[in-house]
Amino acid sequence: MPGWAENRREAADEARWHDRLAELVDFRAEGNDWPRHHDFESEREHxxxxxxxxxxxxxxxxxLDPVKVQLLxxxxxxxxxGRTRGRPPRR
Structure with a gap:
């Protein structure tokens, strides 16, 4: 059977990673600041x-895979x- 050795979970995780990257690009292109994981305004931002x-x-x-770092x-x-407004700069 072709593809029997393929790890479906790994393929799904990889596809989801690329989907999230595309969603982040769209989010930022809409003029939004970096999304927050706390104090968020929408489920999408969260x-x-x-x-x-x-x-x-x-x-x-x-x-993190170096290829993913390059893609990001x-x-x-x-x-x-990320977001720096409203908090002191890192030292």
Whole structure:
């Protein structure tokens, strides 16, 4: 059977990752600031906020695939710094 060895969960996770990236690009293109995972205004913002928070966390731990880092850098520059208004700069 063709494709029997394919890991369906892994393929679904990969597709979801790319869908979230596209949703984040759209969210930012609409003029929104970076989505928040706390104190969010919509379920969409919360979903994207949790997702980008997880990507930043994985990046800091060097657990994020370098190809995904490049895709994020190209699609949404500044994703690693995120929202800075209203809080003191990092030291």
């Amino acid at each position: 979903t994207l906020g949790v997702w980008i928070h997880t990507q930043r966390y994985k990046r800091r731990r060097t657990d 850098d190209a699609a949404v520059p500044g994703w690693q710094a």
